[in-house]
Amino acid sequence: MAESTRARILDAVDELGYSTNAFARSLRSGDSGIIGFISDEVASAPFAGKLLKGAQELAWATGQVILSIDTYNERALEDAAVEMMLSYRVRGIIFAAMYHRVMELPSSLAGAPVVVLNARDGAGRVPSVYPDEVQGGYAATRHLLDAGHRRIAMINIQAPDSVLPAGIGRLAGYRRALIDAGIEIDPTLVRPGLGIVEDGMEQARILMQQPDAPTAIFCGNDRTAWGAYRALERLGLRVPEDCSIVGFDNQETLAPYLDPGLTTLKLPYEQMARRAVEILLDEQGAAPLINPIHCSLIPRGSVASAKVHA
Known part of the structure; x- marks a missing residue:
């Protein structure tokens, strides 16, 4: 032509x-x-x-x-x-x-x-791309440890016999952080749940009525944390003055609007999706089969320094 x-x-x-x-x-x-x-x-x-x-x-x-x-x-x-x-x-x-x-x-x-x-x-x-639940559970617990807390409870989002990775991983991260800090894991501080508000209320009530109540609670998701807030309020206690709370998910319609705002771990939805597209577009096909993605801590007002006990 x-x-x-x-x-x-x-x-x-x-x-x-x-x-x-x-x-x-x-x-x-x-x-x-x-x-x-x-x-x-x-x-x-x-x-x-x-x-x-x-x-x-x-x-x-x-x-x-x-x-x-x-x-x-x-x-x-x-x-x-x-x-x-x-x-x-x-x-x-x-x-x-x-x-x-x-x-x-x-x-x-x-x-x-x-x-x-x-x-x-x-x-x-x-290849699989998913949130690094263990790292997230570790980061949540580490944040409470860094604030001086040593008696830290966890309310999980599934039963002990569940095989879902989220609850298993978040609990493993919680345990690893305590072990790394030289703190013996107290099984009475680990409570099961189903990730709903009602379980957060019930399990937080049980925890806070123990003779040696925790000074902080890591909740396996934000709905559970909301329930924990409500339980403390009913007991005449305050967040974070009487008990610090950390959630998981960063549910944007909930976490920022609790009073005080909930410190939580953000699920990396957009980062995971971008990584999945990157893998598909990689003509070399060199991506690993396992691709855990970092969960970021979103600090708000629900964590305070631990009280000094006499």
Whole structure:
């Protein structure tokens, strides 16, 4: 083609605002510029919607788009979503969960580029990106230790026999921080729960009515912490003057609005999602299978220095 003809064509393209048909482009190059995002309820759950936001932001910045489907944990819907996305020749698929758990991937994903997000691949075959629960539990407890507390309780968010990674990891971090500080773990200070306000109220009441009550409580999530606040108030006690409290999740509709504001650990939704996209876009395929992401401490007014006991 003559250079003058080529120039006229390009000028016409600019004038008409012509854009390439994505599907036709994928047929030619094998790359549709689409990343599939399959989740249980992430896209429709405001609390975890930042997963989708983080993925969309990095995808857009790198010239990709996100095709998202919620399947509500129905295997038939999962298989249909996978089939549809593969027909679109997606660059890869992010398989996300609303809460941190070990999941079994659909067999229809076999052979496709996949990253598990906010969960772990039970078979250990594909990369998994999830919050570092142990580090978060350690950071929460360390923050209380640094404030001078030595009798620190924990109200967990699941039963002792639960296999969910969040409660297991946060409890392990709590224990590790105490051991590193040379403090013997008192089993009477570790209470089970289900991550609900009512359990926080009940377990905090039990803890604070012990003869040697804790001066601080690490709550396994913010709802539990809210319950602990209410229990202390009913007992005529104050946060943090009589007991410091740290939560987990940084639930933005709750944590900043407690009185005082709740010191808590932030779940790294957007950072996890960006990491998942980075792994899919890495042409070298060198990402590790295990990708725990740091949980940041958000300090507010619920922690004070420990009282000096006579």
